[in-house]
Amino acid sequence: MDQAAILDHEFRIAAYAVTWTIQLGYLAWLGLKWRAQKRNAERLSGKPR
């Protein structure tokens, strides 16, 4: 494998990794928001957690 092919490989992996980091990061943030909201809804309805 020449140097250019190694760099191409690393950049391709970086692009795929960045994509998944952004997508899963957003999904995790959404999950946390959902959980906080659920607690808030329970508090409003007077139910115990």
Next chain:
Amino acid sequence: MKKFAVGLYVAVTLALMAWGYYQAIYVAPNDAMQGEIFRIIYYHVPSASVAFLFFAISLVGSIGFLAWRRSRQEWAQIADAWALSGAEVGVVFCTVVLTTGPLWGRRAWGIWWTWDARLTTTLVLWLIYVSYLLLRRFAAGPQMQTLAAVLGIFGALDVPIVYMSNRWWRTQHPAPVFGGDSNSGMDPTMVGALLWNMVAWLAWGLLILGLRYRVERQQQKIAAREAQEALNA
């Protein structure tokens, strides 16, 4: 039944993602000119397509909100929730486009960024929708949703400009692969891999869009109940 349907959809989406990855890495060949770096196309282009679709959903939601805000309150709230969800998930996909693009450009062109029409209009699109989200987050008062809807419509006007930019102007960004001139097109194996990834990313996008919509609707209901409790106090 609903839980089963959602579970099935998640399973199908994950299978599509795995199949798309397999197609992109093990089935599609390396590009003759660009080598392996060309495989970024299988994440970059579907992300752009899904971002455009979700900004279109935001546009429809914004128009719906403006149309129904006085006559049908409940419909207007539903439309507003779709507008916000479309904009937010669209920004996520547009962020993917704006990060994978420079990684590809650095290897293909030798530069991370250039102010050509395609890249600049995409950045402007991203900035408009980030402004939309900041407005939603930090502005308060009864006019906030209306202002956001107007900004959402204004932002969507940039989508066709981004799409047509490399047809209207000479750009560093490559000419269209599909729907371009007679020299455009791809190897059939590459087309197959690209289409599978388009389907996979669309399925993934719809999954998180649905989740975001649900969170927003719940938020609207909590806000309405809090407002009612404040009135009753």
